[in-house]
Amino acid sequence: MTEPPIQPNLTPQFCFSTVALRDFLRISRGAIDDSITQNLNALVTPAQSGFDPTSTSVRIPRNPSQPIDPRACRAFKDKVLFPSWQARSDVLTYCAYVATSPDPDDPEVALRAVETEKNRERVVNERLDPYSGRYFPREARTESLANLLRQERSVESIVRSRTWGLVRERCGDSFQDAEEALNKWRGERENRGT
Template sequence: MSQASTSPPLTPQFCFSTAALRDFLRISRGAIDDPITQHLNALVTPAKAGFDPSSTSQRAARPFSRQIDPQACQKFKDQVLFPSWQARSHVLSYCALVATSPDPDDPETALREAENERDRERVVNERLDPYSARFFPREPRTEQLASIIRLEQGVENIVRSRTWGVIKERCGEPSESWEQALEGWRKSQDTS
């Protein structure tokens, strides 16, 4: 069985290093959610009677998907899927908190203030130069991080919905949503 993703050490520097943040999310999704079909196929127990050579004498259409043992599915969800989702949720929540906090260590603060001062002193004559009014101020890195977190949370919702759809199809799960299932798992972790 696959290993669950674990959260990296969380610091504001980790969040502001968007390459590290996105790499963690990409690797975690690539290890657990992207190959979900392969993970579920690995849960199917092979035939206990062994290989029957006569089974190859006729070509028969195989069923598209076989149901998987409910206990094996539950074990996979409890030990691999939900802990990985929780680790990614924890990273995204922490980085969202960093993005909404003041950033006294922003290296571009002085540069942004100088650009804003120059913009205030700029003379705009749109009759002579219609493009003279354009000015694109730099965003603080907290706003850039907040934008990235919003995008990654959207991607996370799409990935989880897709993964949950495959799990429901293969494991014959009840009609609860992935949000409800994850919340139920979190509650069971709190009580243990």
């Protein structure tokens, strides 16, 4: 069974390192969600009753919706799928907190202050130069992080929806929504005290 990627140590530096943040999300999605068909196929045990030599005389296409043992599905969801989703949720939630908190360590705060001051001293004559009135201040790194997180949350929603559709199809799960299933798993985990 596929193992979910290890959740990184959550620090503001991790969040502001957009390469590290995106890499974690990409690797986690690639290991679990992007290869969900292969992960689900790995749960099927085609030779449960032993090998039948006559089965090789005629090629019969495998039914892609071959039923999977409900216990194997449950184990996959509980040990791989939901923990992976939870780890990504934890990272996105923590980084959203970082993006909305004051950032006293922002290395570009002085540079933005200088640019703003220069803009105030600038002479604007839009009659001579219609573009002279434009000023686009540098974005604070918390704003950049917030924009990135909005994009990643949208991607996460799409990825989970697609993955859950395949899991529902192959495992016959009763939950219509991925978030509903994840919330139930969270509740069960809290009740067990893990």
